[in-house]
Amino acid sequence: MAKSPTPPKPTPAELDLLQALWPLGAATARRVHEEIVKERPEVTYATVLRLMQIMHGKGLLIRDESERSHVYAPAHAQESLQTNLLKDLMQRAFAGSAKALVLAALKSGISKKERDEIEQLLKDGDEQ
DSSP: OOOOOOOOOOOOHHHHHHHHTTTTTBOOOHHHHHHHHHHTOOOOOHHHHHHHHHHHHHHHHHOSSSSOOOOOOOOOOOHHHHHHHHHHHHHHHTTTTTHOOOOHHHHHHHHHHHHHHHHHHHHHHHOO
C-alpha cells in the first residue's frame, strides 16, 4: 500500500466505502457496491462508482486500469488511517487527552464482551 505522511481525511460516506473495501483488499466498483447494499440497499451502483472515482482523485484509493473493469484498493492501511483520524479527533475534541477520549468512549456504552477485551488488554500491558 502506498503511504503518504498524512492521508487525506475521508468524509463519512468515504469512510463507509473504505469499511466495505478494506476486507476485500482490492475490488471493482460493482463488487464494493454488492457489499454496501447489504447494509444500505438504497445506495446505487452509480453512486459507489462516482465516490470511488472521487476517492481516487483525493488519494484515498489506488486504481489498476489494466483490465476493462478498473480495480480499486485502499491507498492506506485501515489501521494507519484510523490512527490518524483518532489523533485528529483527540486533538480537536479532547484537547489532546487520550484519557478524556477513552473515558468518553467508555461512557457512551460498551458491551460486556468489549469491556472484557479492554480489561485483558490492560492486564497484558501491565505484565510487560
